[in-house]
Amino acid sequence: MEEYAIETKELTKVFGDFVSVDHVSFKVRTGEVFGFLGPNGAGKTTTIRMLCTLSRPTEGSATVAGYDIVKQDGKVRENIGLVSEKMIMYDQLTARENLKIFGKLYDIPDDILKQRVDELLGLVRMEKWADNRIGTFSTGMKQRINVIRTLINRPKILFLDEPTLGLDPQSSREIRDIIQKINEENGTTIILTTHMMEEADRLSDRVAIIDKGKIVALDTPANLKKMVSGSDTTVLELDIPNLSEAIIAGLRSLPDVRAVSTTEETRIKVQAKGENAFDDIVDAVRKAGGKIRTVKNLEPTLEDVFLHITGREVREQVMDKVQERGHKHGPGPRAGSHSRGR
Amino acid sequence: MAVRKVLKHSAWIAYKDLLEFSRSRMRLVMLILMPLFMMVMIGYMFPSGNTLKHTPVAIANLDEGYNNTSYGETFMAQLEMVNDKTDMMDLHKVDDYEAIKTRIQDGEVNGGIIIPANFSKALATGERGEITIITDQSNPQLSMTLQGILTATIDQMGTQKAMGTLNITYNVSMNSTMATIKPYKVQTRGIVPGNPNYFEFIAPGMMAMVVMMSLMTGLPHAISYEKDIGTMDGLLVAPISRLSIILGKVMAQTTLGMVQGLLILVLAMALFGVVVYGSILLVILLLLLIVFSFVGLGILITSFTDNEQTASMIMMTLMFPMMFMSGVFFPLQQMPWFMQYIARCLPLTYATSAMRKVVVLGADMPSIMTEVTILLVFGVVMLAIAVPMFKKAMSR
Numbered sequence: 001m002e003e004y005a006i007e008t009k010e011l012t013k014v015f016g017d018f019v020s021v022d023h024v025s026f027k028v029r030t031g032e033v034f035g036f037l038g039p040n041g042a043g044k045t046t047t048i049r050m051l052c053t054l055s056r057p058t059e060g061s062a063t064v065a066g067y068d069i070v071k072q073d074g075k076v077r078e079n080i081g082l083v084s085e086k087m088i089m090y091d092q093l094t095a096r097e098n099l100k101i102f103g104k105l106y107d108i109p110d111d112i113l114k115q116r117v118d119e120l121l122g123l124v125r126m127e128k129w130a131d132n133r134i135g136t137f138s139t140g141m142k143q144r145i146n147v148i149r150t151l152i153n154r155p156k157i158l159f160l161d162e163p164t165l166g167l168d169p170q171s172s173r174e175i176r177d178i179i180q181k182i183n184e185e186n187g188t189t190i191i192l193t194t195h196m197m198e199e200a201d202r203l204s205d206r207v208a209i210i211d212k213g214k215i216v217a218l219d220t221p222a223n224l225k226k227m228v229s230g231s232d233t234t235v236l237e238l239d240i241p242n243l244s245e246a247i248i249a250g251l252r253s254l255p256d257v258r259a260v261s262t263t264e265e266t267r268i269k270v271q272a273k274g275e276n277a278f279d280d281i282v283d284a285v286r287k288a289g290g291k292i293r294t295v296k297n298l299e300p301t302l303e304d305v306f307l308h309i310t311g312r313e314v315r316e317q318v319m320d321k322v323q324e325r326g327h328k329h330g331p332g333p334r335a336g337s338h339s340r341g342r
Numbered sequence: 343m344a345v346r347k348v349l350k351h352s353a354w355i356a357y358k359d360l361l362e363f364s365r366s367r368m369r370l371v372m373l374i375l376m377p378l379f380m381m382v383m384i385g386y387m388f389p390s391g392n393t394l395k396h397t398p399v400a401i402a403n404l405d406e407g408y409n410n411t412s413y414g415e416t417f418m419a420q421l422e423m424v425n426d427k428t429d430m431m432d433l434h435k436v437d438d439y440e441a442i443k444t445r446i447q448d449g450e451v452n453g454g455i456i457i458p459a460n461f462s463k464a465l466a467t468g469e470r471g472e473i474t475i476i477t478d479q480s481n482p483q484l485s486m487t488l489q490g491i492l493t494a495t496i497d498q499m500g501t502q503k504a505m506g507t508l509n510i511t512y513n514v515s516m517n518s519t520m521a522t523i524k525p526y527k528v529q530t531r532g533i534v535p536g537n538p539n540y541f542e543f544i545a546p547g548m549m550a551m552v553v554m555m556s557l558m559t560g561l562p563h564a565i566s567y568e569k570d571i572g573t574m575d576g577l578l579v580a581p582i583s584r585l586s587i588i589l590g591k592v593m594a595q596t597t598l599g600m601v602q603g604l605l606i607l608v609l610a611m612a613l614f615g616v617v618v619y620g621s622i623l624l625v626i627l628l629l630l631l632i633v634f635s636f637v638g639l640g641i642l643i644t645s646f647t648d649n650e651q652t653a654s655m656i657m658m659t660l661m662f663p664m665m666f667m668s669g670v671f672f673p674l675q676q677m678p679w680f681m682q683y684i685a686r687c688l689p690l691t692y693a694t695s696a697m698r699k700v701v702v703l704g705a706d707m708p709s710i711m712t713e714v715t716i717l718l719v720f721g722v723v724m725l726a727i728a729v730p731m732f733k734k735a736m737s738r
Contacts (some may be wrong), residue, residue: 052579077581086572090358092365104354105580107347133365149576 002066005030005157005189006051010060013046020046021061021214028191033183035204035221036193037302037308043213044193045085048159051191052082065156078106081150083160083189087142088149095145098134099152106153113152120148124178140171147178157189158182161227164199172199176233197302207302211310221302228300228308233258234277235298236270240290243268250288254280259307269298271307351582355590359564373598377606381550384616384671385541394487398478399431400442400454408462414472417457420499430491439476446478448452453477453488480547534619534704542617545610546697547670549603549625553632554659554690556599557592560660561640562653564591570650584736588641595640603629607701619704628700628710632649632693635717638724645735664690680694691722 006028021043028034029133036044049055050304051064053073053096062069065079082088089098096117103113110129120125143163150158162177163176176199182188196202200207201221209217209224217224228235240247243266251260263269271280285292300308363369381719401421405414425431434451436442442454447536454476465471475492477485505519514522548603565588568574577587607625610616618625643660647653667681668690674682696713699705 052575074581075411077579080579082575082579084572084575088573088576090362090573092362093358097361101354101358102469102576102580105351105577105582107350117440 002030004028004063005032006034006062006064006191007188008047008051008060008062011047011057011062012059013043013050014058019213021050021057024061024213024215025212026208026215026218027279029205030189031183031187032205033179033192033203034191035207035212036191036201037195037197037207037306038193038210039195042210044210045161047210048082048084048161048191048193052080052098053077054082058317063151078153079156081153081155081158082152083147083158083163085161085165087146089134089142089146092131092133094131095121095137096130098145099149102149103152108153112152116152120151122183123151124148128175138171140167140174143167143171143175144178147175151182154186156189157191160192162193164196172196176203197306201302206225209306209309210304211306216309217305222304225300228304232273232275232277233300233304233308234270234272235300235304236272236278236281237263237267237296237298238270238281238285239267239293239295240285241266241290241293242291244288244290247285247288247290250284251281254284256280260309261321266293271304300340344583348583348586351536351586352589352593355577355587356383356593356597358564359591359594363594363598373561373602374605377552377602380552380608381541381545381606381609381614384544384548388390394430394484394491396429396432397484398451399488399492400434400436400445400451401457402436402438402442402454404438404459406459406460406463407463410634411462413462414457417461417473417499421455421495424495424499438713442476446476451478452481452484453492456494502508507639508726512540533642534617534702541610541614541616541703543673543698544671545614545616546701547632547668547694549606549629550632550690550693550697551665551668551670553599553629554636554693555661556595556602557633557636557640558593558643558664559654559657560598561591561637562644562647563650563686564595565644566647566650566653578736587736588644588729588732592633592637592640596630598632600626600629616701620700620706624656624700624707625697628693628697628714631714631717631721632697635689635693635724637723638687638721638726638728641728641732642724645731664688667691669694672673689717692716697729 005029006026007198008027010023011025012019015123020041024043024047036047038044046055050057051069053069053076056070064076066074067075067079069076090101092287093101099117099120100106100113103117108116118127121130124147126144126148129141134145137145147160147163163179179190179192180203183190190203192200192203194217204221206218206220207224208215217227219227223228223266231312243262246261247260247269251257251268251270254272256277257270257272257280259271261269272278272281274280282292282295298304308335401418403414403418404706405412407414422433425433434445436445436454439454439456442451442456445451446454455463456474456476458472458474460472461473473496477489479485485573501520501523504523505516508514508522509516565574568577578584580675604626607616611618643653643656647656663684665676668688670686670690674685674691677685692713696710696717699710699713703709
């Protein structure tokens with residue numbers, strides 16, 4: 001087995017005069033969970049589509065499972081599975097029919113296919129609903145079937161593009177559990193894009209932070225976070241009952257403050273640099289008439305890493321996408337929080 | 343081996359499409375209703391020959407009489423008698439030309455008849471009596487028909503009058519009066535028994551058209567729909583040939599098109615008295631040939647469209663000229679010369695013509711060889727252009 005499941009060299013995709021993916025090179029080890037983190041339009045989906053042979057690179061090359069994505073696209077397809085942003089399922093067909101038809105496209109013999117379908121339905125505890133039409137399912141149920149659909153051919157590499165987008169917390173957790181299980185039990189290499197920091201943090205062995213078509217950082221979540229905590233950056237959460245725009249503006253004007261964002265009605269998160277950051281922040285809040293109830297020194301998250309590197313937040317740009325998927329179940333994660341980057 | 347795999351995969355995709363289709367009750371109902379509607383609507387919509395019923399016509403008798411005889415009155419009575427039998431017209435008596443004009447302008451009548459003031463005098467003094475027919479120019483089709491009917495009726499009335507005159511005045515026996523006035527007798531006969539009816543004219547063309555539509559609209563629609571809902575990615579990421587995807591869709595659409603085409607045939611035979619004089623097998627083979635000749639065009643449109651809306655627009659633009667210019671509803675010979683040239687470039691023209699020859703005239707294979715060859719060549723050329731285009735379009 002190859003050491004690397006995926007290798008890209010200067011992979012580039014240009015749409016008109018918009019460079020979606022800009023000379024990206026990285027390697028994904030066989031058996032690892034590789035997270036892509038970045039805002040909308042950063043090029044995550046385009047990268048995945050190129051690796052899945054759905055889109056031809058403008059420049060550069062890549063191999064998936066040891067096969068060239070352009071010259072040996074058929075071989076690549078045999079070895080991969082894809083959960084894309086839109087669900088790949090036919091609403092008028094039952095769960096079992098959907099799985100069967102996709103299985104047939106992979107030339108799986110009838111007896112094995114039947115057994116595998118039952119096994120996969122069992123994996124997500126959907127046996128009871130196997131003969132109901134997909135159209136009658138909730139988004140969470142649909143996504144479970146959508147995920148096991150990709151496992152029908154036992155792919156070596158699984159691409160998951162925002163697999164928990166628009167799902168309720170419980171369904172999200174289940175999907176995450178399945179992903180972990182697939183990775184651990186079958187040794188499947190998993191490429192995951194997500195906007196949920198926690199998800200990327202928990203699932204990924206390594207995370208690539210992608211912004212404006214370029215990979216700006218690539219390491220294990222722990223190491224990435226050290227980039228923030230290891231530098232002289234402080235992340236504080238302040239609870240200010242009489243929070244006002246003036247306070248936020250005051251904080252923003254401080255030279256050592258990198259970013260300010262509101263997390264809840266009275267709470268703000270401040271990322272700042274320098275030795276005197278803490279004192280400066282407290283002073284600035286007081287000067288603007290704010291009363292500080294509590295101050296918490298936060299462990300940096302991947303969100304902070306992104307902020308630290310790019311100076312912007314991931315979350316704000318994700319919200320429209322959740323609405324776009326627009327399913328009836330579960331509001332988007334952290335809906336209603338609005339945040340301000342610098 | 344590779345071919346078998348491609349076919350197997352496409353069969354599964356076709357199966358999937360048809361299964362989806364069969365689950366949608368609405369689409370099933372439409373599949374059957376569409377041909378039925380088309381048949382009934384088009385069959386009754388176009389005027390077929392001289393089948394006017396109760397057409398309002400104004401008549402003005404201005405005849406002043408001559409020597410106390412009014413041939414105008416006699417003419418009116420005769421016309422009413424003829425009309426009572428056929429019910430072609432509703433006759434309204436009016437006073438003068440102005441009244442007829444107003445009534446036509448108001449849309450109350452579709453035409454008028456004027457018996458002039460000197461009608462009796464002319465006839466009594468050995469001249470011909472003149473009858474004027476007023477037409478409604480805003481409705482050329484109807485005017486033409488009405489004009490034809492009135493001319494024929496009045497002509498016949500004249501003949502009868504002449505026969506009477508000959509018999510009385512010159513003592514010619516009644517039997518030979520006809521031979522004297524109208525020595526030529528015309529008889530019309532087709533090469534197959536029965537009277538031609540309009541359904542027989544349109545049914546073959548409609549079969550060809552429905553099959554064409556299922557490919558030209560159904561195919562781009564089926565593919566752009568899957569692109570829009572995102573399932574196309576699932577097919578594209580599977581290790582199957584791109585050809586399987588399009589072939590599967592073609593199979594499904596062909597099935598639906600054939601069902602509709604044959605449904606039209608059955609409806610035409612059962613409800614509208616259409617008789618197929620040729621072989622039914624040839625009809626089916628011809629339908630399949632039409633499928634083949636339009637597959638390429640369907641795929642070509644598909645490759646150019648990236649979403650459903652564009653697909654619909656392109657299809658509409660192509661479909662309408664095809665429908666109306668290929669002789670499905672009107673005979674080609676009735677079109678102006680340049681339209682006829684355009685019509686000769688449309689494959690549907692040949693499909694319709696071949697189908698009509700087989701269904702209506704009972705033609706066999708050698709008689710439709712030209713059409714078959716043209717359709718085959720068109721199909722091959724289109725496929726040769728379309729398949730590479732499609733492959734290119736699928737890997738953007």
